[in-house]
Amino acid sequence: GQQLNQSPQSMFIQEGEDVSMNCTSSSIFNTWLWYKQDPGEGPVLLIALYKAGELTSNGRLTAQFGITRKDSFLNISASIPSDVGIYFCAGPPTDSWGKFQFGAGTQVVVTP
Amino acid sequence: DGGITQSPKYLFRKEGQNVTLSCEQNLNHDAMYWYRQDPGQGLRLIYYSQIVNDFQKGDIAEGYSVSREKKESFPLTVTSAQKNPTAFYLCASSIRGYYNEQFFGPGTRLTVL
Numbered sequence: 001g002q003q004l005n006q007s008p009q010s011m012f013i014q015e016g017e018d019v020s021m022n023c024t025s026s027s028i029f030n031t032w033l034w035y036k037q038d039p040g041e042g043p044v045l046l047i048a049l050y051k052a053g054e055l056t057s058n059g060r061l062t063a064q065f066g067i068t069r070k071d072s073f074l075n076i077s078a079s080i081p082s083d084v085g086i087y088f089c090a091g092p093p094t095d096s097w098g099k100f101q102f103g104a105g106t107q108v109v110v111t112p
Numbered sequence: 113d114g115g116i117t118q119s120p121k122y123l124f125r126k127e128g129q130n131v132t133l134s135c136e137q138n139l140n141h142d143a144m145y146w147y148r149q150d151p152g153q154g155l156r157l158i159y160y161s162q163i164v165n166d167f168q169k170g171d172i173a174e175g176y177s178v179s180r181e182k183k184e185s186f187p188l189t190v191t192s193a194q195k196n197p198t199a200f201y202l203c204a205s206s207i208r209g210y211y212n213e214q215f216f217g218p219g220t221r222l223t224v225l
Contacts, residue, residue, distance in 0.1 A: 003154040033213055042116075042202055042216035088154065090214070099170065100145075100214065102154035 004089055006103030014111055019076040019083070021106040027093035032072035034063050037086045037105070046087075047074070079110050114139045116217035118203050123222045125190075125197070133188045133220045135203035141215075142208045144186035148172060149200040149219075158201075161186055162208070190222060198224045 006023045013019055023032070031050055035043035047058050049065035049072060056063055060077045072089055088105040116137045125131045137144065143162050147155040157170030161180040175194025180186055186205075190197045201220045206212040 006154075031213075035216075040200075040219070040221070042118075042218045045213055045215060048213050090155075099157055099160075100155075104152060104154045 004091075004101050004103040006089055006106060008106055009104070010107040010109070012109045012111065013079055015079060015081060017079055019079055019108055020073065021087060022071060022073045023089035023103045024071040025093065025101065026070065027095050027101070028069045029065075029072075029091045029093055030069070031091050032063070032065050033090045034061075034072070034074050035088055035090060037088065039085075043088070076108070079108070081110050081112065083108055084110050116203060116205055116215060118201075118217040118220050120220060121218065123220055125222065125224050127224055128192045130189055130191050131222065133190065133201055133203075133222070135186045135188065135217060136184055137186075137203075137205045137217075138184060139205055139215065140183070141205035142183070143206045143212070144180065145204040145206075145214060146170075146176070146178065146186070146188045147202045147204065149202055155202065158188065197222055 004023045004025050034047045036046055037043040047056050047063040052069045053067045054065040062075045064073045086105040086107050089103040090100050092100050119134045145160040146158040149155050156172050158176050159167055159170055159178040161167035164183050167178050167180050177189045203217040204214040206214045
C-alpha cells in the first residue's frame with residue numbers, strides 16, 4: 001500500500017533548538033497521528049488530530065492537521081536529549097478503508 | 113495496567129521452520145493489527161482483525177497466517193513460505209477499526225539463521 005511522504009529523513013540538532021517535520025499524501029485524511037519510536041521498542045502515540053486546521057499540543061510538542069486534509073506537521077520546541085528517536089506520522093486515508101498509512105520516519109538526534 | 117504485550121522479545125528461527133509470535137491486549141479493543149517494520153521503511157500491514165473470528169489480509173500477507181479466537185489475542189505465524197522473514201514485528205490494537213488511534217506493543221525481533 002501507499003505510504004506517506006515524510007520529511008526530513010533525519011535531523012541533527014543542538015539541545016535547545018526547535019525541530020519541525022511534516023507528512024504529505026495525495027489522499028485525504030480524517031485523522032492524523034504522530035508517534036515516537038525508540039530503538040528496539042514499539043511506537044508510542046504522541047498526538048492525535050481529528051479536524052482540518054486543528055492545532056494540538058502535548059508539552060513541548062505541537063502538531064497541526066493541514067487545512068487541505070492531505071498533510072500534517074509536528075514541531076518540537078526547545079529540544080532536550082530525551083527527544084532522540086524516530087518520529088513518524090500515520091493515519092487512515094478516506095479512500096483506503098481499514099488500513100493505515102505510515103511515514104518512513106524522521107530520525108532526530110540531539111547533541112548537548 | 114492496561115496494555116499490549118508481545119512475546120518473545122527476540123526470536124531466532126532456522127530456515128524452513130514456522131514460528132508463532134504472540135500478541136495479547138487487555139484494553140478491551142475490538143481491532144488488532146500486525147505490522148512488519150524494516151529499516152528506512154514505513155510500517156507495512158500484514159493482517160488485521162476487526163472482530164473475533166474474522167480477519168483480513170493486509171498489504172504483505174503472503175507467507176503469514178493469523179487467528180482471532182479470542183478478543184484479547186491475535187497470534188501471527190510466520191511460515192516457511194515467507195521469503196525474507198527477518199524483521200521487527202509490531203502488534204497494535206484500537207477500540208474499533210479505521211478512524212481510531214492504534215496503540216502498539218513492544219515488538220518482536222525475528223531473525224532467521
